[in-house]
Amino acid sequence: MARIHVVFGSVYGAAEQLAQTLTQTLTGKGHQAVLFDNPDLAGVIQDRPDALLVVTSTTGQGDIPDNLVPFFVALKDAFPMLNGLPYGVVTLGDSSYGDTYCGAGEQFDTLLDELGGHAVSAPLKVDACETLDPEGDALPWLDNWSAAL
């Protein structure tokens, strides 16, 4: 079973709620999953989890929610090599935003890839235009992602 660190970015609460559900689900599967309210590099990355899960909505124009920006900036500035750390990205967005659809998740996926992380499966994009039930998309994705760890 894996030690999985989960971080979330959320403005109105949907991504936060989803992150809580995904963390509980991972725990139910026997993993040691920890959800970080105020993620910092030392706690999330340098503590060397077995995997990292990023759950974020998108705000502004493809932007990362304020609560997750400090973690993203710290990661970008410190640029710690992740040496194949398995990761996953779940992004909430709205396809009516066009080019910036799920931009926050894309920024994380690009950075984690540049740092040498290993995307266990393709990032999941949950479209608020298509569903009012993010869990309906995310739980099957999580099953596959966690099974591949």
Ligand SMILES: Cc1cc2nc3c(=O)[nH]c(=O)nc-3n(C[C@H](O)[C@H](O)[C@H](O)COP(=O)(O)O)c2cc1C
């Ligand atoms: C002001 C505002 C800006 C947004 N900008 C984007 C965007 O650029 N791209 C996108 O895919 N979704 C965008 N969204 C949609 C949100 O990401 C989506 O509604 C999400 O489910 C909100 O999750 P949250 O409750 O965790 O904040 C935006 C929503 C708002 C209200």
